[in-house]
Structures are given as C-alpha cells and as structure tokens.
Amino acid sequence: MRIGEAAAAAGLTPRALRYYEQRGLLAARRTLSGHREYGQGDVHRLRTVRELLDAGLTIGDIQSFVHVLDLASSSGGEAPEIGGLDGAGxxxxxxxxxxxxxxxxxxxxxxxxxxxxxxxxxxxxxxxxxxxxxxxxxxxxxxxx
The missing domain is CATH 1.20.5 (Single alpha-helices involved in coiled-coils or other helix-helix interfaces)
Structure with a gap:
C-alpha cells in the first residue's frame, strides 16, 4: 500500500509516517518508480510506535529498542523473549x-x-x-x- 493508505490504516498522517521513517523507526520499501510501499507488518509497527508514544515514551526511547518492536506483536500475547542486551549486558x-x-x-x-x-x-x-x-x-x- 502507498503512504496515504498506510498512514490512514495506522491512524497517522503521511507526514508523521515520513518522520518515523526518517528517525529510523520504519524502513519503507520502494517501488521501481520510487514510491514508498508498506505492508501490514509496517502498519502494525506504526500502531505500536503510536501506542508507545501515547503511553509516554519518546522517539529517542523507541529508537533505542526499535530492534524489538515487532517481537511483542508476534508473541501471541505472551511475554516475548526480548534478549537484545547491549554490550554492557x-x-x-x-x-x-x-x-x-x-x-x-x-x-x-x-x-x-x-x-x-x-x-x-x-x-x-x-x-x-x-x-x-x-x-x-x-x-x-x-x-x-
């Protein structure tokens, strides 16, 4: 889906979606003509980002653990195995x-x-x-x- 559709599906504006992408919270695929293209997984990630921001985290907070954003959604409601320890444990x-x-x-x-x-x-x-x-x-x- 294109940016407008993905933004609407996630309850965002296209501008917010571009901002999240710019900040590294999402990586859009590009069509041969250069348009951004998003899938259902991207929409789910955007909803997760929005939920975390609404709950009080900052963009910087989310950036620091962006690598585990999709784990919580794939765990079926159970606590996911996050791992993700940094170099200092x-x-x-x-x-x-x-x-x-x-x-x-x-x-x-x-x-x-x-x-x-x-x-x-x-x-x-x-x-x-x-x-x-x-x-x-x-x-x-x-x-x-």
Whole structure:
C-alpha cells in the first residue's frame, strides 16, 4: 500500500509516517518508480510506535529498542523473549521503561504536593468555601444574597 493508505490504516498522517521513517523507526520499501510501499507488518509497527508514544515514551526511547518492536506483536500475547542486551549486558527496553515509570511517579508526587499546597492555601484564605465545592457542578463564586 502507498503512504496515504498506510498512514490512514495506522491512524497517522503521511507526514508523521515520513518522520518515523526518517528517525529510523520504519524502513519503507520502494517501488521501481520510487514510491514508498508498506505492508501490514509496517502498519502494525506504526500502531505500536503510536501506542508507545501515547503511553509516554519518546522517539529517542523507541529508537533505542526499535530492534524489538515487532517481537511483542508476534508473541501471541505472551511475554516475548526480548534478549537484545547491549554490550554492557543491559536490556534497553527494561531500563528505559523503568526510568519513564520512575519519572512519572516523581511527577505525580510533585503534582500531588502542589495540589495539597493549593488546597491548604485556599482553605487558609477562604475557609471551607472551596473544600465543599464540587468544581464541576457548583459555581465556586456564588452571587451575594
């Protein structure tokens, strides 16, 4: 299939598909006339890349373990035999994903602390006015009676 069809099948734009190819996440075959040509395996890889990006990984993260992207899809839902250790005996997939998870945990902790500080500051300044208000269903600034 051509680039437009492959992009649509993966839920991407042709521009995003070209970008992923430029970054080494995919290698398109070329027709004799020079057009890019993609198969179902390429579409599956593009969906996997998009899913990983949506989950919080970066292009750089995915580049570091691009060699194992297709293993997870061919394992039939079971944990694939990834191997893929680098020269120092490290598994880049595990290291990168554990680092991202730890980063998210730190961000959640910081945001929770910030939320608690704001809640305390509002309670100190305005009493229980904001503690009893559901911000979705209640107007936090009622008109004076």
């Amino acid at each position: 490290h598994c880049p997939v595990a290291e990168i994903t554990l680092q991202r998870l730890a980063d998210l945990d730190r961000r959640i902790e910081r945001l929770t602390e910030l939320r608690n500080r704001l809640d305390d500051a509002l309670a100190h300044r305005f009493g229980d006015l904001f503690r009893t208000v559901d911000p979705i269903t209640t107007d936090p600034c009622p008109s004076p009676a």
